[in-house]
Amino acid sequence: MSKFLDRVKGGELLVSDGATGTYLQEHGLPPGGCPEEFNWSHPNVVQGMAAEYFAAGSDLVLTNSFGGSRYRLKEYGLGDRVVELNRLAADHARTVAPVEGFVLGSIGPTGVLLEPNGPATEEEMFSAFCEQVKGLSEGGVDGFCIETMFDLAEMNLAIRAAKDQTSLPVVATMVFDKGPKGYFTMMGLRPGRVAEELAEVGADVIGSNCGLAIGHMVEIVTAMRAVSVLPILTHVNAGIPEIKKTAIVYPDSPEFMAEEMVNIIEAGATIVGGCCGTSPEYIRAFARRFKS
């Protein structure tokens, strides 16, 4: 079994990393620029990000490859550089990782919907995920974190691609919204149902990220834990962005989130980290609270 899964299944609490986009924007990525292109043009920034997260206390970091599928890269004219940019993403994090640090290859949504809701076929999307998985595994990842997915069908294709191309563990997290009748994915699935389906397809770790503030994430973890014995990862936004004059500010402080994270852990999550709006400062607060 992989060393990553060994430690997760041993029941150890692991601290993950924080936002990638937020960090890269503070280090020169223009609004709407291609984050994965930075793997080639700004290797020092991407390596520096992983190094900062490890130094802050992350046991694992995600690679800078969230939008690294050919569907997203081709929007920037980089559709023919999928393997290269994903390999670089993994390599940058690996290069600065301490001996005990883990590197998970981030895989985000393709941004297109599957038939009949959109133009993508299953075959085409599966092959795109295989290509991304190939680059990440060549770069030396310890596993994959397929994240922010809202369509279980797309998630399943990504999990299958990872399992088909490698024997590495897969973390699978989806994004939920709160409606009048509770928590649902955009396509209408409740957290408990998602947890069961993800286990069925072969995810090794399940969970949720993005979308909701930390108080709601506790409910998602509780619902997943009620039906699943798999380890649970939670990556939480620093609250819902607020408008302050011309700046957009995430309201939840590192200390506030570290305290609230206690509830997430009590509900059953064993890997915790940040999503949009978080930074190494948040990871330091989590590590201080949970790793000392």
Place this chain on the structure above:
Amino acid sequence: MAELADLKNKFLREELGEYVEEDAERQRMVDLYAETKLSMQNIAAAIIDGRHHDVDRLTREAIDDDVQALEVMDDGLIAGMALVGIKFRDNFIFVPEVLACARAMKAGMAHIEPILSASGIDPIGTVIMGTVKGDLHDIGKNLCIMMLRGSGFKVVDLGVDTSPDDFLEAVEEHGASLVGMSALLTTTMPNMGRTIEAFIDADLRDDVKVMVGGAPVTLEFADDMGADAYGADAVECVEIAKRLTEESASAH
């Protein structure tokens, strides 16, 4: 006031009984359908059930039976979408089901549109839609466009990464009175405000209504940057587009 039992279509009776939870709203829906012919109720039912082949056939049959195209559109297609919107709002159905209903609507509109345009009846309105500058995400925007077209709007889709100038040019070229902007990234959201400023600078702000949406966008943000409306999803987008179109029609 009509009663649920007055509706001749059984499917509509069941749907209203099961999915419209609030009394006043159910009464309003019962009244809406009770005033329509059975053939129109059948079209509405097929829309709600997402049966696009049935909508295609029933709409064609109604037109062949000399029912006015506008009546088929209002009493059949749009009346059906009204319940779809309620079911979506209240978490009884989700995006995949709404898209099936939108496809059914499109199948019906394919028969209605040529008749309306041949008789010189304009679409409800023309909407310019685009994802703002620097942002390449278009799933939400495309859902809105499908729903708007299904509801009888003419939509000009500017795609992703749309500059303020592109919005301005499209409004002038198509004589549109409604602009819809989308953004998924917090970093590109401010480009909505910049686009609105470009309309002010070009002295065109009073000629258009602006609606905005996208996952991180809030009503507060929409108000702050001077948009006319904010929609949380594609169903709300259609409701807002209708309201804003009526407002600008009564203002001119």
